[in-house]
Amino acid sequence: MTALADLDTPVVTVDLDIMRENIRRVQAHLARHGIGNRPHIKTHKIPEIGKMQIAAGATGITCQKLGEVEVFVDAGVTDDILLTFNILGEPKTDRLMTLVKRVRRLAVVLDNDVVAQALSDAAARHGVDLHFLVECDTGFGRTGVQTPDEAFALARRAMRLPRMRFDGLMTFPNRDPNTRDFFDAALSLFKQAGIPVPVVSGGGTPALFTAQNFPMLTEHRAGTCVYNDAMVVSTGTAGWENCAMRVRATVVSRPTATRAILDAGSKVLTSDLYFMKGYGHVMEYPEAAITALSEEHGTVDLSACAERPKVGDVVHVVPNHCCVVTNMVDEVYGVRNGAVEVVWPVAARGKIR
Ligand SMILES: Cc1ncc(COP(=O)(O)O)c(C=O)c1O
Known part of the structure; x- marks a missing residue:
């Protein structure tokens, strides 16, 4: 497994x-x-x-x-x-x-x-x-x-x-x-x-x-x-502990003391702001803000974080809007207690007609 x-x-x-x-x-x-x-x-x-x-x-x-x-x-x-x-x-x-x-x-x-x-x-x-x-x-x-x-x-x-x-x-x-x-x-x-x-x-x-x-x-x-997702949490309908979908991403660059770059950009998180301030919630660094996305880069502002990740660290992002993230990937990984139990193809991905 x-x-x-x-x-x-x-x-x-x-x-x-x-x-x-x-x-x-x-x-x-x-x-x-x-x-x-x-x-x-x-x-x-x-x-x-x-x-x-x-x-x-x-x-x-x-x-x-x-x-x-x-x-x-x-x-x-x-x-x-x-x-x-x-x-x-x-x-x-x-x-x-x-x-x-x-x-x-x-x-x-x-x-x-x-x-x-x-x-x-x-x-x-x-x-x-x-x-x-x-x-x-x-x-x-x-x-x-x-x-x-x-x-x-x-x-x-x-x-x-x-x-x-x-x-x-x-x-x-x-x-x-x-x-x-x-x-x-x-x-x-x-x-x-x-x-x-x-x-x-x-x-x-x-x-x-x-x-x-x-x-x-x-x-x-x-x-x-x-x-559930960051939008739902913002309405008080759920808490972060109720958010099942996470985008697992790696910190690939730390160009400044306050900036981290993730390997997840708009082609995973999507640019759907959904009335939110940032582009997702970083579970390990709740004070961090994903302030900008390129297609493959996520820019994280760490100014408010006492602890900061280093290059190579992995973080988990709760997206703003989980439904659109679904449509970005071929499969999702079902995990439990730190292990992958199932890999589901997103069978209706891209079915827009
Ligand atoms: C027609 C319709 N019904 C139900 C829903 C489900 O709403 P939600 O994703 O907020 O649960 C949607 C969401 O877009 C919708 O368009």
Whole structure:
């Protein structure tokens, strides 16, 4: 068995005990409040981890891209998948309908009539029924219909199209109080019209442990919480001890008394600042700041550190945003007690279509 100490750098590791505990804690919290857990696999892109989440009690998984669904279905995850993206264009709608035939329940989201019509046409062409949720923008300012009235009207139009089956409403992320107000208003419109809304799907790791404040949610989709990262720690949702993903890097240069250079730059840590001040948290030197990244160099300011690393020392960096780091590497190393127990190919790496 390879020792962690022998892993060449830079390398992305996942602490298996921390990850298992993260999976358990998320599942326990949502189950306690009677909310289904539908983890978003874009964080790890590894079917084996998705299967662990399902084994822990998840009702199904969330994917962002068709390519991710294809990889997970090929790996045997075929029970219950929600695809949270407007799927547009015949090449994609054809792939989607092929997948619908391979998954017990595959649902998609939509937020406009163009997508609804194209999905209906494709479903009719392929002779399948398509389950859909209407995506609602409850404050994030990304995709989603803008008002409860629009949600109701779009759902009604889309459910009248051939082969389209209305399953419910979806948002990202839960915002207090906007999401509750939006869903309350929308649900009363559906109720007045006698239209059942079996699924109300919320999401987001920072919103995870307050999901119970949105009593209408039937399920919650969180991704980042499987690993956690510096962004999640900054929101108070997790501590450094809950961060499973680390970028193991070597100090390759100490050009000045206050500067260290790591062999991990933007091609591992990514340049995603994610509202943070630096580019990651150095576990061994918590006062250090990763102030700049070149592609292969990480510049660390050690001014605030009493102890400072020397050339050749190895450090472990919790990235700002673990989901994007996942997409940078071919494999991640699952480690426990200083040993590598498993090497997982990041099977859905690069699946952006
Ligand atoms: C649609 C959707 N649902 C759920 C999530 C999961 O959010 P988080 O990574 O904060 O857990 C995301 C994240 O990007 C998302 O876009």
